[in-house]
């Protein structure tokens with residue numbers, strides 16, 4: 167297999183850590199050699215948080231080079247836009263949860279928050295597949311990452327990683343007390359006809 | 366006990382996915398480390414997190430968060446001269462704080478062994494500079510190991526500990542941010558289960574431990590002798606290895622070689638995967654002292670050798686000098702531009718260096734065109750509910766209305782973010798604890814512009830006290846605002862001397878009073894009007910004044926609450942089974 171690069175991002179506090187843990191465990195279970203690296207450091211909420219995951223026997227360093235992500239997973243629209251423009255490779259896939267965390271520059275009127283149409287246009291220009299996830303009535307906004315994982319389970323974009331691998335990894339990572347609710351969100355998105363739309 | 370804790374202390378060998386920082390803790394346990402100390406700072410706090418995850422009853426070593434890096438290093442040193450294998454870990458700039466003690470280490474017989482773990486931060490991911498601590502190995506005459514992956518960090522810690530125990534000399538293990546935080550599958554070995562021997566073995570006869578004036582020379586001589594012995598050993602060390610097959614086909618009639626270390630060595634492999642031409646790679650795992658014979662043999666087997674290093678010209682200078690002394694005919698190539706001395710050496714940046722050096726082997730690539738789209742920036746911010754934020758809000762308003770020409774001095778911590786919009790409070794920043802000293806300098810013979818310095822509570826104890834004593838003694842006319850949030854917030858909520866998590870609280874007002882500070886006020890940072898009034902009076906006070914603006918870190922507060930609720934829920938689920 168050629169190397170496969172996954173870049174995950176969102177806003178501090180959105181649960182990128184859990185997302186990246188589930189992803190790396192699923193990829194390991196699928197038999198891939200993995201290398202990854204997460205941002206750690208600034209504790210505050212509100213900054214950009216990212217996680218890199220690279221699969222393949224010929225991967226030597228853990229970070230995804232700009233313009234070389236085969237798959238971008240974003241938990242917020244502006245961060246999806248940023249990664250789409252800077253990190254995704256032409257022809258790759260971007261899966262994102264469509265929620266809005268406005269940064270201060272937007273709130274002060276010094277910058278624009280991107281519209282969905284802008285994302286679509288930027289994706290088209292780069293021949294990217296753009297998958298928008300949005301679920302009404304999540305039991306907890308912290309399950310947006312689980313919804314995105316559910317959608318991934320139905321997409322089969324990562325070579326060799328099936329929905330079952332993702333579900334198994336989710337079961338391993340999520341605390342027992344929250345597992346049932348998370349699995350429900352995961353499964354609702356995993357069905358091709360589920361509540362979320364795709365673009 | 367958590368699953369993680371069970372695995373990390375499990376005596377039998379196992380294989381699993383691990384972050385570099387966590388793998389180090391396994392290496393500590395396998396090596397038999399008895400004392401570990403730190404002061405938090407990225408990229409190293411997760412080492413402490415992993416140690417703290419092991420319940421104290423089963424943790425086979427003593428661990429503490431020390432007041433600052435210097436104290437942490439001294440505690441580890443004291444343990445080592447008492448016969449216990451010790452380790453101290455902190456971030457790049459932490460070594461500046463610890464340096465006064467670190468400079469004596471090579472003269473000391475550290476009979477228990479001691480590993481000094483540095484978290485350098487090329488790319489300034491979470492630091493105020495990019496300092497390259499490889500210089501300090503040279504300056505302090507101590508060997509240095511440089512892993513490039515979590516697996517190497519694990520293996521090299523063990524090798525460093527073993528070497529240190531063998532030569533009774535501390536050894537540096539220099540990590541960089543993306544070694545600390547990278548994750549990969551690692552094969553772990555066995556943790557010895559023998560009872561720790563806490564017998565205090567200190568004996569001045571092992572030293573002398575008393576370097577002063579003329580007595581330093583025998584000690585310094587001994588340090589050089591130890592280094593010379595290590596230099597011999599590293600000639601054959603498997604940690605210095607040829608990564609790509611030596612003796613590759615020449616490119617355009619030239620035999621090309623690269624000498625490198627750390628993460629750049631792996632970036633080199635990424636670049637080599639993309640070409641057919643052969644380039645030999647000598648990777649140094651031990652970068653001080655250098656294996657001179659080995660380097661010369663490698664260089665002499667090639668027509669051109671490029672030195673691939675990150676940040677300062679450390680290897681470049683030393684290898685060039687070596688080549689000069691030995692009248693090497695191969696061309697030693699190196700970086701040519703200042704920009705190349707900054708930031709991380711990622712595979713794409715390395716490719717550019719390679720193609721600049723050897724365009725035939727590494728064809729130049731067009732630069733990635735900048736995106737046409739405008740993407741709004743997202744800067745880190747103080748959290749909703751943060752007390753610092755409330756304090757800055759009030760202080761900004763007060764200064765704008767009544768003291769528009771005031772000078773505000775920032776310190777390091779979450780509150781450094783006060784310098785950004787919309788507050789723009791604290792516009793001079795250097796390092797932890799500088800604010801009060803810098804503020805005093807700004808206040809000298811200055812009757813027209815009030816000076817306000819900020820400092821966090823962890824920093825107050827870490828490096829704040831000497832400048833407070835100074836300002837109190839000389840009655841410098843400035844106002845210090847202590848932003849007390851009862852935690853070391855920025856680096857991930859480590860305990861402070863004042864929050865009671867490590868021992869009896871050492872309270873800031875009591876400390877200030879004991880230091881002779883005449884004007885001390887304390888107020889919840891949410892009470893903005895009161896805070897303003899205190900500040901107004903503090904500024905009017907002729908001389909040194911301190912206002913403590915306190916409010917618990919809300920991020921920590923909410924996380925602790927969530928954790929308590931989750932634990933309760935878990936317990937309830939368990940009870941219902």
Ligand SMILES: Cc1ncc(C[n+]2csc(CCOP(=O)(O)OP(=O)(O)O)c2C)c(N)n1
Nearest residue numbers: 406459778779780821822823824853854855
């Ligand atoms: C010498 C040194 N050690 C460690 C650090 C890492 N560091 C950055 S901010 C900070 C602590 C800040 O804690 P505090 O002073 O309580 O301020 P808070 O973040 O809680 O507002 C630390 C330890 C550093 N920058 N310099």
